[in-house]
Amino acid sequence: MAVTLADVAARARVSAATVSRVLSGNYPVAESTRARVLRAVEDLEYVVNGPASALAAATSDLVGVLVNDIADPFFGIIAGAVQSEMGPPGGAGTEPGRGAEKLAVICNTGGSPERELNYLTLLQRQRAAAVVLTGGAVEHPDHAAAVATKASRLAASGTRVVLCGRPPIEDAITLTFDNRGGARRLTEHLLALGHRRIGYVAGPADRTTTRHRLEGHREALAAAGLDADARRLTVHGLYDRASGYDATLELLRRDVGLTAVVAANDTIALGVCAALRDQGLRIPEDVSVAGFDDLPFSADAVPALTTVRLPLHEAGVRAGRLALGREPQPPGGVAMVRAELMARASTAPPRH
Amino acid sequence: MAVTLADVAARARVSAATVSRVLSGNYPVAESTRARVLRAVEDLEYVVNGPASALAAATSDLVGVLVNDIADPFFGIIAGAVQSEMGPPGGAGTEPGRGAEKLAVICNTGGSPERELNYLTLLQRQRAAAVVLTGGAVEHPDHAAAVATKASRLAASGTRVVLCGRPPIEDAITLTFDNRGGARRLTEHLLALGHRRIGYVAGPADRTTTRHRLEGHREALAAAGLDADARRLTVHGLYDRASGYDATLELLRRDVGLTAVVAANDTIALGVCAALRDQGLRIPEDVSVAGFDDLPFSADAVPALTTVRLPLHEAGVRAGRLALGREPQPPGGVAMVRAELMARASTAPPRH
DNA sequence: CTGTTAGCGCCTTCAC
DNA sequence: GTGAAGGCGCTAACAG
Numbered sequence: 001m002a003v004t005l006a007d008v009a010a011r012a013r014v015s016a017a018t019v020s021r022v023l024s025g026n027y028p029v030a031e032s033t034r035a036r037v038l039r040a041v042e043d044l045e046y047v048v049n050g051p052a053s054a055l056a057a058a059t060s061d062l063v064g065v066l067v068n069d070i071a072d073p074f075f076g077i078i079a080g081a082v083q084s085e086m087g088p089p090g091g092a093g094t095e096p097g098r099g100a101e102k103l104a105v106i107c108n109t110g111g112s113p114e115r116e117l118n119y120l121t122l123l124q125r126q127r128a129a130a131v132v133l134t135g136g137a138v139e140h141p142d143h144a145a146a147v148a149t150k151a152s153r154l155a156a157s158g159t160r161v162v163l164c165g166r167p168p169i170e171d172a173i174t175l176t177f178d179n180r181g182g183a184r185r186l187t188e189h190l191l192a193l194g195h196r197r198i199g200y201v202a203g204p205a206d207r208t209t210t211r212h213r214l215e216g217h218r219e220a221l222a223a224a225g226l227d228a229d230a231r232r233l234t235v236h237g238l239y240d241r242a243s244g245y246d247a248t249l250e251l252l253r254r255d256v257g258l259t260a261v262v263a264a265n266d267t268i269a270l271g272v273c274a275a276l277r278d279q280g281l282r283i284p285e286d287v288s289v290a291g292f293d294d295l296p297f298s299a300d301a302v303p304a305l306t307t308v309r310l311p312l313h314e315a316g317v318r319a320g321r322l323a324l325g326r327e328p329q330p331p332g333g334v335a336m337v338r339a340e341l342m343a344r345a346s347t348a349p350p351r352h
Numbered sequence: 353m354a355v356t357l358a359d360v361a362a363r364a365r366v367s368a369a370t371v372s373r374v375l376s377g378n379y380p381v382a383e384s385t386r387a388r389v390l391r392a393v394e395d396l397e398y399v400v401n402g403p404a405s406a407l408a409a410a411t412s413d414l415v416g417v418l419v420n421d422i423a424d425p426f427f428g429i430i431a432g433a434v435q436s437e438m439g440p441p442g443g444a445g446t447e448p449g450r451g452a453e454k455l456a457v458i459c460n461t462g463g464s465p466e467r468e469l470n471y472l473t474l475l476q477r478q479r480a481a482a483v484v485l486t487g488g489a490v491e492h493p494d495h496a497a498a499v500a501t502k503a504s505r506l507a508a509s510g511t512r513v514v515l516c517g518r519p520p521i522e523d524a525i526t527l528t529f530d531n532r533g534g535a536r537r538l539t540e541h542l543l544a545l546g547h548r549r550i551g552y553v554a555g556p557a558d559r560t561t562t563r564h565r566l567e568g569h570r571e572a573l574a575a576a577g578l579d580a581d582a583r584r585l586t587v588h589g590l591y592d593r594a595s596g597y598d599a600t601l602e603l604l605r606r607d608v609g610l611t612a613v614v615a616a617n618d619t620i621a622l623g624v625c626a627a628l629r630d631q632g633l634r635i636p637e638d639v640s641v642a643g644f645d646d647l648p649f650s651a652d653a654v655p656a657l658t659t660v661r662l663p664l665h666e667a668g669v670r671a672g673r674l675a676l677g678r679e680p681q682p683p684g685g686v687a688m689v690r691a692e693l694m695a696r697a698s699t700a701p702p703r704h
Numbered sequence: 705c706t707g708t709t710a711g712c713g714c715c716t717t718c719a720c
Numbered sequence: 721g722t723g724a725a726g727g728c729g730c731t732a733a734c735a736g
Binding site for chain 2: 106
Binding site for chain 4: 002004005006016017020021024048049051052053054055056057058
């Protein structure tokens with residue numbers, strides 16, 4: 001029904017093998033026959049059958065990108081960057097039959113461990129060329145073990161596994177983010193401004209990202225001898241705006257004298273700001289607010305949000321390259337992505 | 353090397369055909385053998401070879417979702433919603449060998465026509481089960497024709513084509529957004545407040561979304577007899593924050609007496625607000641600002657942004673269902689998604 | 705440089 | 721209810 005390699009071969013008066021060679025381009029073919037084949041391909045509007053070629057070649061051109069929430073720009077930026085490295089369709093090479101491009105497929109796990117595992121299986125089934133796991137991992141031991149097993153199995157079957165923004169596991173190349181260090185520097189900044197009663201709005205308790213950021217925060221507090229209240233002034237929620245809002249009301253209930261609130265990410269920080277304003281508190285005059293990630297909207301917030309910049313785009317680009325084997329593996333298979341403090345207008349010294 | 357159907361068959365002491373039938377589940381198999389097969393599958397940790405089964409069955413479980421910019425929440429929300437309908441991996445059915453789930457693959461075109469076409473080819477090559485095209489289309493005639501051709505070819509080869517947020521084309525099921533109507537109501541709202549000098553920051557000129565929103569805006573102006581200045585008070589840019597910023601400075605240069613600025617989307621509106629503030633203008637006291645889409649951050653902006661709400665999540669869900677044939681086609685293959693005015697604090701009557 | 709020959713792993717009639 | 725056999729469309733050795 002659809003036009004096949006054989007049809008093209010017949011029309012170009014060559015063998016199927018020759019057509020295949022022309023199309024994959026990784027084998028010498030006489031220029032004249034090459035041209036004839038290409039014409040036949042165009043005439044017939046031939047499109048390679050992906051599954052068939054994947055079956056025969058035992059690899060596909062799929063690269064899976066797993067994200068926790070594609071509606072969150074944090075993941076959107078990383079995923080877009082990974083995809084931009086896949087050998088740009090639309091780049092110069094708009095070849096007829098096929099290109100060397102990979103197809104990056106972004107899979108939305110919604111933060112659900114089961115879905116994560118399922119997508120991994122799905123990708124294994126598709127014999128994906130590579131898999132990029134982005135964002136914090138769920139720390140439940142069973143799940144961590146299951147993911148590690150799947151990753152090993154994928155690696156064993158020739159699928160490259162890259163982690164972007166989570167702690168290393170065996171058989172995977174890892175780009176970790178310096179969540180702990182960034183968080184520590186952020187809280188140190190607040191302490192340096194003179195804050196002593198600092199609330200913290202954390203993410204879901206079982207995520208590595210949540211834990212590391214919280215640990216960094218507490219390290220800074222501990223170094224200043226302020227860790228006594230830390231637990232009481234911490235509220236967990238989701239990585240979204242509503243959680244930030246609710247958590248802030250709760251923090252205010254626990255300590256009306258707070259002079260600063262640190263949010264586990266910028267989106268939460270937005271909710272924090274909204275809640276404070278609704279309580280009649282000014283930022284930063286009454287309460288300072290800080291976030292994490294430095295998403296595009298953060299610089300535009302009013303006041304501009306103090307936060308920790310994670311080079312998400314760059315990290316995604318690098319993850320994409322690593323996934324394609326276009327970049328040498330970092331020593332030990334693990335590289336850390338730096339986090340940079342962005343001090344802006346939402347933080348200031350506390351009122352007397 | 354990898355474990356295959358035959359291995360499972362051997363271990364379960366049945367034929368490969370039987371294993372296949374158990375796994376696809378669409379054929380009667382004795383309960384006892386069924387159990388035996390399932391055990392063998394588990395023991396061997398067998399995972400179906402997707403390409404092979406796609407080849408044999410002549411269909412794959414891939415569903416392509418094309419977006420202009422995955423880092424933009426507008427597309428993130430739609431894409432996430434589409435994907436959530438794909439027969440939830442992580443839902444009850446965590447079967448061993450395979451599931452009925454489709455794998456939604458999100459493809460980032462970056463707004464480039466060539467990439468769009470390339471991805472369509474890539475998906476055709478993969479024999480995707482369906483393709484969802486989201487967001488405004490590029491209006492260049494050649495490109496429109498090329499997309500239409502590709503769509504027809506996809507449809508002809510059994511791939512369902514769904515459009516979400518762009519004008520209908522043949523052989524595709526379409527969910528259009530009421531961009532024109534929404535834009536008209538938004539500008540009417542401004543006119544009703546008493547504004548007469550309204551600037552407009554449009555998106556890229558060759559996009560359907562841009563054109564429709566602009567047309568709605570001008571319809572409202574024309575109805576009020578104010579269309580003389582319309583062209584002069586329109587500036588085109590990208591759908592991003594920086595364009596909004598720059599365009600606002602340009603608008604102010606053209607008419608310092610503007611009392612309102614309408615942005616083609618919320619992200620642009622953010623830039624508009626930033627620029628106005630930098631010019632020492634207050635919102636809405638000096639200048640009213642309005643956006644479009646009602647992205648999550650818009651309600652949290654300060655002041656809260658007046659905008660037009662598009663039910664992106666619902667639209668994505670519906671597009672996903674249509675792609676899977678789980679929802680009956682709308683009459684004529686086209687349905688319009690309503691746009692609702694959200695009047696908030698960023699718009700107010702002009703100063704005297 | 706090009707053609708021939710085997711499968712890749714699975715699904716699907718067709719018999720039993 | 722189950723097995724046997726052929727082929728889906730392509731690639732990858734081999735020859736020549």
